[in-house]
Amino acid sequence: MSASIYGAARSVDVEPVQVPNSGKWSTGLFDCGEDPSNCFATFCCPFITFGRNVEIIDRGKTSPVEATRTYYLLGMFGCAFCHSFPYRAKLRAQYSLLEEPCGDCLVHWCCIQYALCQEYRELKSRGLDPSKGWAANAVKMNQNGREPPVVEQGMSR
Numbered sequence: 001m002s003a004s005i006y007g008a009a010r011s012v013d014v015e016p017v018q019v020p021n022s023g024k025w026s027t028g029l030f031d032c033g034e035d036p037s038n039c040f041a042t043f044c045c046p047f048i049t050f051g052r053n054v055e056i057i058d059r060g061k062t063s064p065v066e067a068t069r070t071y072y073l074l075g076m077f078g079c080a081f082c083h084s085f086p087y088r089a090k091l092r093a094q095y096s097l098l099e100e101p102c103g104d105c106l107v108h109w110c111c112i113q114y115a116l117c118q119e120y121r122e123l124k125s126r127g128l129d130p131s132k133g134w135a136a137n138a139v140k141m142n143q144n145g146r147e148p149p150v151v152e153q154g155m156s157r
Contacts, residue, residue, distance in 0.1 A: 023098045025118060026125035029107065032117045035124070042117045047071040049116045050084055052130035056123050057091050060134030081108035084116070091119055095126065 032039035042049040051068030074080045085108035092099060101107070107115045123130050128137050 023096055025097055025100070025122055027118060027121045029101060029111060029114050029118050031121070032114060035117070035121055038120050039117050042120070043113050046113050046116055047075065047080075049120055049130075050080075050087075052133075053091075053116065053119050053123065054087055055134050056128050056130045056137065057087050057094070057119075060138070064133070081105065081112055084108050084112065088115060088119060091122065095122070097122070 027034055032042075038049065047068045050071045051064035051066075054062050054067035055064040070083055071080050074083050085104045088104040088108060089099075091097070092104070120130055127140075
């Protein structure tokens with residue numbers, strides 16, 4: 001996916017934590033043991049982790065309930081990866097991460113739970129906590145002297 005597809009979302013990007021953009025993910029795709037509770041939750045209910053990740057990646061514009069519902073419904077037909085891999089691409093674009101170990105679509109198609117866990121860990125390593133939702137993360141950024149992007153009224157967790 002090219003960065004131009006996500007141009008509108010990038011116009012409000014605010015890096016919550018200054019981490020050098022080496023292009024490397026903070027953890028590997030199969031490093032689920034670094035966060036065992038998220039690993040367990042993701043392997044049992046991947047749609048919940050996906051919803052949490054999406055809310056943070058979209059900076060509060062997409063509700064986790066909406067993302068979870070769509071993922072779950074598509075998952076019933078075996079094609080949840082069609083909805084999930086663009087968010088991996090968007091996360092990579094926000095933090096200048098490499099597309100590894102292979103293309104985003106293939107990673108989500110073959111290893112969707114591992115990919116969701118890695119994306120969750122990446123957000124946490126950037127100082128964001130997907131389990132708390134966008135509003136709580138925005139307050140935290142504001143308290144730390146960073147200005148979170150403005151999100152339209154009516155968006156809630």
